[in-house]
Amino acid sequence: MRHLEEDRGVIHRTVKTLFIKPRLSGSRFDEHSLPLEVLKDWAAFEELVLEVARSVYLQNNPTRKQVPRGFAEGFSLHLSGVEAGSAVPVIDRLIPDGMLPFADDIFAVARNLVLLTISAVTIGQPIPVEFPRELLGYFDKFGKSLRANESVELSAPGQAVPVLYDKAVRKKLVLLGGAREYRATAELRGWVSEVNVEKQSYILKLVNGDRLPGQFAPEIRKTVVAALDEYEESKVLVRGIVIYDQGDRPRKIEQTAHIELLDANDVPGRLDELALIKDGWLEGGGTAPSREGMNWLAEEWTGSYPGDLPNPFVYPTPEGNVQLEWTLGQWEVAAEIDFKTRRAFLFAVHTETEETHDGETDLRAAAGWESLALFVRNHLTA
């Protein structure tokens, strides 16, 4: 497709060609749109392809010490649209007319080499010898926003079988380059245990006792200081770029994008604590709560439990499930959640009159969460 752009009276011609159409999967992409933070990943992809192209050019032209002038200017990627399925960004290359004779293919070669490298790691093969190992560090930027349940299918135009890129593949690529750590966008819960206002730094203490140093921007200073006052009372939720070691243990918060003081009974935060329980916790018996079940509950809770209702206390049951409990005036309300069936058994008793109510609901469906909320609400107002 050919475009005319007018700039200060000078007519420039550009050619737009499809460069890559990745398919992004995960709940964040269900609306067939892209969260803005994901765009940074594709800016990093552009950088990666450019650097690989530069390296390929020099490999193919061993007598040259540097790429020709205008090499980088000849490569510019644009987001032209987002198609459905979950979300498919259409990424085009815009080529100024004057650049057309100049090695158009080298960027396509570089893109294909990037895809081959990802594919090799996905299937456990060595990466192609043509791929410069020193550039593996670029994967630390590309895909930094990917979450655990998200993936990207990458394919060059005309390529039938896509290459899968996710958090695990990305980590392998970064570590293959000799790095001892990797970066990822993450959400962490813990207590702010120290603040140094002068250095704009703080310590986030996780429930397992790990202490992570972090940096904050002046805009969020008040929240960080307020969080320090709530140490061991209320946790905070930190979103940002986290540095992980090879064993996936968070070591440092490189960039704090957001910090939020949580309710004292924040349910996902309490589930983090319960995740530390080991089998035999109850007088030698007692099964540790299922990790998978707690991950499911933490995610569902955030999306499904109304924010205007009080948060419950959460306790493990000897069978490896959890019981939620609310004290609402004279009403003692409980919901025992069975992680296998994802059903909740509801019970309420008025401690003076001894009137009782009970019920059962299926939390696999939105209606089940509505029933749970209604059960709590009814005893809140009764």
Next chain:
Amino acid sequence: MNPDTLLHRQISPPWVQKNRVTSQAFRPMPKDKSLLSVYDGDLIDAEASWQHFTVTQGFASAGVCAVSVAECAQQNVPARPDPDPDGKPFPEHAVIDFTGKGNSAAEKISKILRNKAEARGWLYQADV
């Protein structure tokens, strides 16, 4: 043991959140065969019962809460001494008997007993 006797119940650490104890601590588990184990407060004080439970028996306890014999009787779960559980001498041992109570009844009673214990407050709390 008389109606005012306090029955000391050891609380497993995961069963405490922000100082609040779950109602599960006041009902027997399936392995308990409907008998909830407690210490007879006439024979042992709360701290000594915690020492016995954690040091002699080697279990974890965040502290000790209590309900009275009368409070149990009101809920039709009678308390009685049980000084020889599993054939081993343990004079301070007592039980609250939930025999014949179904799940729903046990659930209700546990919540009422929890409420009574909470109103009484911790009788002993381990240093965290």
